Each structure stands twice: as C-alpha cells, then as structure tokens.
Amino acid sequence: MLSFYLIWSGFYFLILLGMRLCWRMSIRKAQGNPKNDLPITLIIPFRNESDQLRDLITELSKFMESEVEILLVDDQSQDDSFDLVKSLTKELPNIRVIQSTGSGKKDALAFGITNAKGELILTSDADCRFPENWIEEMTRPFRDETIQMVSGPVQVAGKETSLTDFQRLDWASISLVNQVSNLSKKPLMCSGANLAFRKSVFENVGGYQGNLQYLSGDDEFLLKKVILEYGTESFNMLHGKEVLIFTKAEKSWNELIQQRARWASKWGLHGIGFHAIASLLPFFFQFIWVGSYLLLLFGPEGFLVFLGVGILKILAEKLALGKVLSSFEIHVGWRSFVYTSLIHPFYVIRVGFESFNSKIQWKGRNIKREIIVDSYGDE
Numbered sequence: 001m002l003s004f005y006l007i008w009s010g011f012y013f014l015i016l017l018g019m020r021l022c023w024r025m026s027i028r029k030a031q032g033n034p035k036n037d038l039p040i041t042l043i044i045p046f047r048n049e050s051d052q053l054r055d056l057i058t059e060l061s062k063f064m065e066s067e068v069e070i071l072l073v074d075d076q077s078q079d080d081s082f083d084l085v086k087s088l089t090k091e092l093p094n095i096r097v098i099q100s101t102g103s104g105k106k107d108a109l110a111f112g113i114t115n116a117k118g119e120l121i122l123t124s125d126a127d128c129r130f131p132e133n134w135i136e137e138m139t140r141p142f143r144d145e146t147i148q149m150v151s152g153p154v155q156v157a158g159k160e161t162s163l164t165d166f167q168r169l170d171w172a173s174i175s176l177v178n179q180v181s182n183l184s185k186k187p188l189m190c191s192g193a194n195l196a197f198r199k200s201v202f203e204n205v206g207g208y209q210g211n212l213q214y215l216s217g218d219d220e221f222l223l224k225k226v227i228l229e230y231g232t233e234s235f236n237m238l239h240g241k242e243v244l245i246f247t248k249a250e251k252s253w254n255e256l257i258q259q260r261a262r263w264a265s266k267w268g269l270h271g272i273g274f275h276a277i278a279s280l281l282p283f284f285f286q287f288i289w290v291g292s293y294l295l296l297l298f299g300p301e302g303f304l305v306f307l308g309v310g311i312l313k314i315l316a317e318k319l320a321l322g323k324v325l326s327s328f329e330i331h332v333g334w335r336s337f338v339y340t341s342l343i344h345p346f347y348v349i350r351v352g353f354e355s356f357n358s359k360i361q362w363k364g365r366n367i368k369r370e371i372i373v374d375s376y377g378d379e
Contacts, residue, residue, distance in 0.1 A: 002305045005292055009309040016320040022180050023323055026239055040068045040139055041118030041199075045100070045108035046126040047075035050084050052248075056126050057088045060095065068135055069117050070095045075108040106208040106218045109192075113202055121202065125193045129157060129246040137243045138196045141236045148234040149197040149226045151178075151190035151219075155328060158249030165336035167249050167256065169317075170344075172324040175239065177282075182237040187227060190237070192219035194245040197226065205229050241328045257347070261354035283352045286345035289313070314341045 042063070046053070060070055072095060074082040082099060089095040098115060100108040113121055120139050124130070131137070134152075141147045153175045158164040174189065181188040205225040208218060227235060250256040295306035318337045325332055 002295065002298060002302060005295060005305060005309050008288060009312040013312050013316040016316040019176055019180050020320040020323045022183055023176055023239070023320070023327070026179050026183065026237075038120050038139075038142065039118040040120045040122065040135060041071060041112075041116035042068055042122040042124065042135065043071045043073060043109060043112035043116065044124050044126055044128075045073045045075050045105050045112065046077065046081055046085070047105075047108075048077050048079045048081060049126040050077075050079045050081045052126045053081060053085050053088060056128075057085070057092075057095075059129055060092075062130060062132055063135060064092065064094065066094075066135065068094065071112045071116060072097045073108040073112040074099045075105060076100065076103055105192075109218055110207050113199060113207070116199060119199050120196060121199050122196045123192050124195075124245065125247060127248045128193055131242055131244060134243060134245070137240070138194075138238070141238070142196070142198070146230075146233055147236050148201045148230050149190075149195070149223065150236045150238060151196075151223075152194035152238045152243035152245060153328070154191045154193050154245050154247055155330065156249035157246040158251075162336060162339055163251075163253065163256070164249045165332050166340050166343075166347075168325065168330060168332055169321050169336065169340045170260075172321040176320060176324050179237060179239055182235070185232045187223060187232065187235055187237070188220075190219050190223050193247055194243070195219055197222070201226060201230070239327070244328050257351055257354055260351040264351055264355035283348060286348040286352075289345040290349065310341070314338055317341050 042060075044056070046056075049056075063070065072085055072089070074085070074097065076099075082097070086097050089097055096115075098112070100111040102108070102111060109123060120142055122135065122138060138150055138152055141150050153171075155171050156164060156167045158167075178187070178189050202222070205222070205228075208221065210221075223235065250259055292306060292309055295302040295309070298305070314337055317340075318334070322332070322337070
C-alpha cells in the first residue's frame, strides 16, 4: 500500500503538470476583427431573482451603447421579479422583458431564442457580472464560418472566505478539465452562464428537444448535439480574462453541495460512453485520495508516506490550478490550497452521492433524474 501511494502521487503530479502545460498553451486571445456583422441577442432567463435584478441591470448598462438586443425572460417567477424588471428597464430601449410560456430554464431559453432578432445568441444568468468587452470577444470567433458554438470561463465573486477560495479553486479545476478535454477533441462541458451559438444551428439540431423534461443541462446537452452534427471543430473554447464572467459564490456548504449535485445528476443522461466514464473518473480518483488516510495505520513509516503524498498533491494542485487563476489575475493563498486539497476528495464524494438523490430541488422545482443508454457519438 505504501508503494502504491508513492507511485500514485507521482502519477498525479505528472498528470497535473501536463494539464498545466495544456492550459499555458491554450491562453491566447481570439484573432480577427472584433466587429461582427451578424445581429446579436443576449438572453438571460430569470426566476425569483428580485434581489439580483438591480445589479443585473447595472451590469447590462455596459452594453447600452451597442446594437445588441437584450432579452430578459421570466421563467414563471413566484415573486415580483417580472414587475420589478419591467420598471427597471422601461427607459432602456435595447432591453425587452418577456414571459416564458413554458416551465423551466430550457423553455425560457427556447422561448427567448424564438423571439430573438439576432443570429448570434449569447446566454448568461441573472447573477453574473460581465467584462467590458465581453460581447465583442465572445462573438469574435464567429467570423470563422465553421464555428457554431463558443464557450467562456466562469469564476466566483464574493467575500474573502475559505469557502469562496474553495469555490474559486473548484471552478479553476472545471476550467482546466474543460480545456484539456477540448484540446483532446472530446469536449465535456460548457457553462450556459457564458455561452454563444448561432440561432440557425440551435434550430437545426432541434434545440433542447429530447431533454426538456430535465431542469438542468441546457448547456451540455446542446454542446453534445452541436458536436454530433457539426464536429468538434465547430466548437471554440475561450479562456482569456477578457471573456471571464463572475457569478456569485454560494454562501454555505449546503448550498454549494446542492448546486454541484444538481449539475452532477446529469452524468447518466449522457449515456454509457466516453462522457459518462469521464464524469465518473474524478469521483473514483477521490476514493483513492480518501484511502490515503489509511496510511496513518502503518506507523511512523506510513505517516511519512502520507505526509509526502499530501505535499506532492498540494504542490501539483498549486502548480496547475494556480496557473489557471493567475491567468485570470485571481490570487488564492497557500493556506487555501492546503485546506482545499485536504477536504476536496470528501466534498466530491459527498456531491457524487447527493447527485443520486431524487429530491434535489432548484428554485422550487424538483430535478428529474433518469439514466438513458447511448454512446458518445450515437443517439
């Protein structure tokens, strides 16, 4: 067991070092004229977001001078969100507020896309904060006619706490895995909080048809459809700070675990294939790390191996995730790296088990979870 963990930690270090190199090679600004000739519509669905809407409108004021159409789509809010946003935007001519005729985020997005005047669709969330030139940078790649979908990175903003730093590192790991999978021509994930695609492509692949019954997954399911129809070259993943969107950090461990469990609950819906296996591997890796605590049962020698393995793990994560964060000009101290490295395996396992909970809720709605069987590349 002692020799296994020494070999495993060295293997893990090399993997993360390789991922760091992948990230370093991928950070480049999209080339070409930022001006796009195609009309653009930004769609933001919202549900029970009355506490976020004033900040959202302030953020959207960055785009008031542009010709971008902004659609705010009410997803059957149960509070005063719809009336509030109507009053906040009544003097802003390029913002339209509409009410979805369906139920759920996918219905709200689809309703917005149907009503959009733009050929390029940008999507985000009501709690997000945008860079000044976000729209120009996200739509720049579409000057290449082979590009059908573009995704950008997401990070969290919040009070400087250990929980916020944990989420920053967690999001950094998501960005790193996304980029490596994209470079390997097997894109796994993207975030609907920072996504762009052609309206004609959305219509051609059938939009969200086939998964409308699931409250989450609007981003990943659409990504899979686009890649199946147009190939991996049709997808561009941007990672510069000029397209980095900030979302609000979860305020408690319970909220964070429920959010991640909601996301993780989608793994089985991708079928039994590459996507499902790639989603499960990190879960099983964490069991190995949790098992390393058994080294403490092997006396002084076991303690020294446990200490060495832990140091190597923390150093590897500092090199890899620290590189991701530094490219976004975000600083996280050594203390947070140590803290996150120690508890992250237990957190991932907890999220994994919670994802099987049939009572996961989101904004008053239950998440439906079913497993379907197909392979990556076949539906």
